[in-house]
C-alpha cells in the first residue's frame with residue numbers, strides 16, 4: 057500500500073477528523089503519525105508500504121521498520137528534480153522507487169517530453185516509478201493546482217504503463233489509495 061510520511065502537517069495541529077467516523081486525529085507529530093500508521097497496518101494486516109512524502113521522514117519510517125518500507129522520492133516538477141541526488145541515494149542503498157511523481161499537479165502529462173529524463177533514470181537504476189493520478193487532496197483541481205490535469209490522466213497513465221519503460225522497472229499508478237501496477 058502507498059502511504060505518506062511527513063515531517064510536519066497542519067492537519068496534526070488542526071486535529072482534522074476522520075470524514076467517515078468523525079474521530080479526531082490522534083497523531084500530533086511525525087513519530088505519533090508513524091506509530092499510529094503502523095498500528096493501523098497491523099490491525100488491517102498490511103505488511104508492506106511504499107512510502108513517499110518528506111524524504112527525511114520516509115527514511116525514518118524505514119529505520120523504524122526496515123523490512124516493511126519501500127522508500128520513494130516524491131516530486132511534482134521534473135525541472136526541479138535533482139537526478140544526481142537520486143543516483144546517490146540509490147547507490148547508498150536508501151532509495152527503492154521514484155515517486156510519488158506528482159507531475160499532474162504541474163499540468164504535465166505522463167507522456168510529456170519533460171518526463172523523459174525521469175523515465176531514463178528509472179531505467180538506469182532499474183527501479184519502479186510511481187505516478188500520482190487524479191483526484192489528489194480535496195479541492196486540488198480547483199484551488200492550489202491551477203494547471204492540474206484531469207482528463208488525460210487515466211488515458212495517459214495506461215499508455216505510459218503499457219507501452220512501458222523497459223527492464224524490470226514498473227510503473228505504478230496511484231489514485232485515491234488504489235494502485236494499478238504493470
Ligand SMILES: [Zn+2]
Nearest residue numbers: 058060156230
Ligand atoms: Zn500519495
